[in-house]
Amino acid sequence: MSRATRKLLLPGTMVALIVAAILLAPVLPLDDVRAMDVPNRFAGPSGAHWLGQDEFGRDVLSRLIWGGRASLFIAVGSALAAAVIGTTLGLLGGFFRGLTEIFTVRAAEIILCLPPLLLALLVVTILGAGTWPLILALTILYTPNYARVAYSATLQIRALDFVTAQRAMGTHPLRILVRTILPNVLPPLLVQMSLVVASAMVIESGLSFLGLGVVPPTPSWGLMIRGARGAMDVAPMLLVWPSLALAGTILSFNLLCDRLQAVLDPRSVTAGGALWLRGRSGRRDAPSVPGTKDATTETGTAPLLEVDGLSIRLDNPAAELDLVREASFAVRPGETLALVGESGSGKTISGLSMVGLLPDALSVGGGAAIYRRRDGSAVDLATLSEDEFRALRSAEISMVFQDAAAALNPVTRIGEQVAEAIRAHGGTGKGSDLDARVVDLLRRVGIPEPERRTRAYPHELSGGQRQRAMIAVAIANNPRLLIADEPTTALDPTIQAQILQLFRDLKDQTPEMGLIFVTHDLAVVAEIADRVSVMYAGEVVEEGPVAEIFERPRHPYTAALIASVPEGGAERLTAIPGTVPQPRDMPPGCRFAPRCANARPECEKRPPPSEYPTPERRTRCIRWQEVT
Template sequence: MTRPRLTPVAAVAVVAGLALAAPFLGLANPTAMSIAHRMAPPSAAHWLGQDEYGRDVLSRLFWGARASLSVAAASASAACLLGTALGLAGGFLGRVMELLALRGMDVVLCFPPLLLALLVVTLLGPGTATLIPVLTLVFLPGFVRVAYAGVLSVRAHDYVDAMRVLGAGRLRIMLRTILPNIAGPILVQLSLAAAAAVVLESGLSFLGLGVLPPAPSWGLMIGAARSTMAQAPLLLLWPCLALSLTILAMNALCDALRDAVDPHRAPDRRPHRLLNRLAPGLLPEQHGTLLAIRNLTIEIDTPTGPIQPVRDVSLTLGPSETLAVVGESGSGKSLTGLAVMGLLPPVARIVDGAIWVEARDVTRLDEAGLRRLRGSRMAMVFQDPLSSLNPVHHIGNQIAEAIHAHRRLADRATRQRVVALLQRVGIPDPARRCRAFPHELSGGMRQRAMIAIGIANDPRLLIADEPTTALDVTIQAQVLDLLSRLKHEFGMGMVLITHSLPVVAEIADQVAVMYAGEIVEQGNAAEVLAHPLHPYTAALLRSAPAEDGSLPDSIPGTVPPPHALPPGCLFAPRCRHATPACEAARPPLVAAHDGHRTRCIRWSELVSVPSRQAVA
């Protein structure tokens, strides 16, 4: 967060300071009347003159600022806090909270703001005690809608899912991750509400429905001066000038604050801090098979009926092993990884199978149980670090957030841990880099920072979803080497989701090739890459860049969508070796030899078919 521009800060501070200091400035009594000096011009004793009752205009301006600004600040702040809370809850939690927040505000919006204020004040009577709740109600829908719209635009970003992966609860995500990203629009709305509150208070006081006389108010002063403006026009000028300058200063201040909370505005920034360190408990140590997925089937309801983008998937991973899940986009790789983390979208559900992480069936855990696992025993690195990292927080703060989600450390110990993690993932000058924002780092550095967040609590299982996407070849090799080194240092198992077979050759021990939601080939990585038994695997190999520089062979067609799967072998429409028998029935996943399995009825015939091996 940058330092706001000093001019609007100083202007608002002067107005507020003068209003607060009114009792200590030695001003005349704002209600004391001197009928003999009605509408007297400015003088040494009365710098701005006297009004229609002989009261000191300067004193009434200062005391009137106290009334106008206190009503505006109280009503705008109350509307901001309540509206932001309702918008956050409605946008992030959805369902009942969304219905209550939006439909309730629709009812309020049915009434024009001024008419609503007039109605309530007329029924309950004028006065400050009535004005504050009335103006709060008037401004509430604006804050709810701004916060709700902001949540909808932010909650789909990967860095929100990353916080869920870390095991953070809903309240923590809303306050620590989402709220800072929507603070700018809320501040703008606050500026508008505060300025509008000053105007509405003045308007209601002008009509005799606001601050009650003889208490001073800018609206009362304007109303009284209207009848005497022909004889004493300055009496109308002073409160109008004070009102206009105050509104301009408030808008300028909030615009400056809006710019200050945007990390892209300036090169040197400090993060704004909200609630922090709401840590769930540590997960007890467990032993056994690291990851076992058995017959996993995921279903999604659609207007045309349910679809199954992942069907009958079984995978096993041991400690210090790397399992590569390979396939084109739409094969179900990422959805399988999200299922392991318990992060399936609301429309998706597991209808069959089980997922065991260290002897715990995560499909049977509630959200609290999943949060204890995420970020501590299992972690996930997403494919796009620029969207996965929170843009308004320093890199170091985001790593510290991962630590604090599962353990309590002192500030000094946390900083030492953050610097050590950045150093471990190969980021130079880690003490300085931890104060950088995500957009200030290169793509490779951002991915290293994401890996540091993933390993912050020494997880036993790491899921890396396309970790080298959009990186050049040199940086890809560095990231893969880093993952391989960390795997051995921590003794953790890693699931590598990728579409690149060269990546598999670099790092994987086991490989599972997925196509259209199901596994079509599975086995030892070296064996599968050297002797593919399924035409799809062979086609992926041919489509990889060749060592001799020749053009790769593309795979004709596209992956079929889950609602339009072809009969028989799903790859048959794109396969150069397909026969009528391939389209007759869905082939099972059969064991060929030494744990090498394939879903091709002609695998034994195709073993001798030559294919260009693009991967060593």
């Protein structure tokens, strides 16, 4: 039993005893709650009446237990009803946004403008006092609370990479909501549940105290407090018992939900995962990985991917902005191309455009990206629809994201996430074959004890192991083009070296695979890349073989980047003056001109054309001969 599970024992036992006593009230040897013994009114505790008798001579213990049935039924019933309705509204509004958000979350928030007690009084006044009108009133009252919590959590989760991956694989939106997003937003909903139950019990007791809740002779704790108010001088304990029952029940439920939050969240459990997920480890039949063909259709050194004049645009109603302008680069089979540049230069969105995963506000504004498939046919990635991209992702083109912690679903086991990538592209096979394939993939990327790690959650792996698991998902279907978006940025130097070695091993094992490696680390470029494309402010300013560019850069920005790398014998660091211009304030000419020591007036007039110092080199600088 894990530590988190042991913490459930005390609140779980308390709630279990309260619920058991209330549910077993009909079979317990209790006095009739309606039987009055007026001559013995206000009698103290005795063998026949353990907690004494009330103002009408009725047994206090019997009314306390039976009163709990009404109070708890109303509180829990309204909390559950509000949870189902509010969570559904929040999930739909947060995931689909737009008009769906207006008709779900925003419409529900109108209720928040009304004071809670006055709203409950209004509903009860219209429908009359009683149990069911009170449940309806409290359900209406608390639905917006659940909707807002679910909506806020959904907005955070839907932007993460593992949800994007689900959508990219064509998973039905309702399945994404139920299987992926709901488990991740469940912990805050449980906290909300405890708050709602407590608040509902207080409001029910208050309305019953005012005579607008539970109708006599049905007992409730609010009615008992109301009756004891007039007898405080004679029998003060009549007020103590229902108050203790109300406070104790609220405290027990709050404590239970607080502990349950830790148990149900697999990110805080390291022994076997969350309780509600432990029964989902059974294997199921699933298709095996489809076979892949050798790249025998390639002729010569024809590019695997050839990007020509690619522009990526921000769709802004006020003004359209090109975040990437006329970028051109190519990668051949078996070649590693590095995309290098400062943050904000357009490296990542260029990679995302190759797999059709640009954010909603961005779109391809021009140019072409010709990719040659396994069968030898060519397709323009810049013109594909979502369905067409879905057929290429993972099977032909795959991507390793920068943050593995955000790219992996925190409530799904590693093995299941790898298997999901395999199943997304069809085929036939048995569950055991799929399991063996998953284990083989984890072993291939260097994860120790892969049989055991298939059952681990992402939080149970180290940063380097999470990145390896992300790579296993990316190569699950043997893609011909792999795009790695700064996969070593958040890792320490030792783990960085291991991940780089892993990429080299993958290239050796699949020599026909092309690799686009997005990075800002020139040391990584020198170690892993064959060719390099240097990007600045959304433009490719220089491209060529790594050795040649490092030996003799032909663009001032490339030269400045190389000079800014610290060296052991340097007395001081060399910095590039100024900052990268904002998309709205791009210079009309060369975008690097405001920071360039070699700039001349003509550099600021018009964008420089592409120059070719050698057939393998390209630069966007009119003074490239003077750079080095």
